[in-house]
Amino acid sequence: MLRESTTARARILSRSRTSIASLSLIAVWVVLISSAAAAVPAEPNSATAADKALTQLVAQEIATLGVRTKTAVLPSDQAFETAAAVKRGDYAAATRIASEVLAHSKLQSWQFYPFNEYMASMCSSGNDPAFLQHLNAWLQREPKSAIAYLIRAEYYERAGWVARSDDTPRVRPTVC
Numbered sequence: 001m002l003r004e005s006t007t008a009r010a011r012i013l014s015r016s017r018t019s020i021a022s023l024s025l026i027a028v029w030v031v032l033i034s035s036a037a038a039a040v041p042a043e044p045n046s047a048t049a050a051d052k053a054l055t056q057l058v059a060q061e062i063a064t065l066g067v068r069t070k071t072a073v074l075p076s077d078q079a080f081e082t083a084a085a086v087k088r089g090d091y092a093a094a095t096r097i098a099s100e101v102l103a104h105s106k107l108q109s110w111q112f113y114p115f116n117e118y119m120a121s122m123c124s125s126g127n128d129p130a131f132l133q134h135l136n137a138w139l140q141r142e143p144k145s146a147i148a149y150l151i152r153a154e155y156y157e158r159a160g161w162v163a164r165s166d167d168t169p170r171v172r173p174t175v176c
Helices: 002-038 044-065 075-087 091-103 115-122 129-141 146-164
Strands: 106-108 111-113
Touching: 075 091, 075 115, 075 129, 091 115, 091 129, 091 146, 111 115, 115 146, 129 146
Parallel strands: none
Antiparallel strands: 106 111
């Protein structure tokens, strides 16, 4: 009994230390960001130096926590990159990323992975008029782009679900 309570206390203490370290990193990051934002650089090159110094300081603090850096690229990351490329008008990059995801997708567990997750992540909000405007501009520029039509269709499907809501009716209305 004593051994179990000691082990439980050790686990709680370990979690507390990790939480405190994470919170201290966040606090340092907030202080640094607010001080960097308050300091208006006189020259454009000094902002670059400040950004590099801030990046280096944050990297050092993260290293003290022993957190491993992210090594895998998730479908949601690729979806974010594609959406950003569409919004900046870089349709070639958007096509390249979407084609790569499609080329590496396979039917697994009744879904087309990772393409289904990629498409769902790209249009998750369903309420981004700027994104829709860029999709329409992409289709005007490249009317034979299947990827552009597919992304716009996914956007419209998500927008429909957002407008309707994800709730399904429990009672069907009676037909007169």
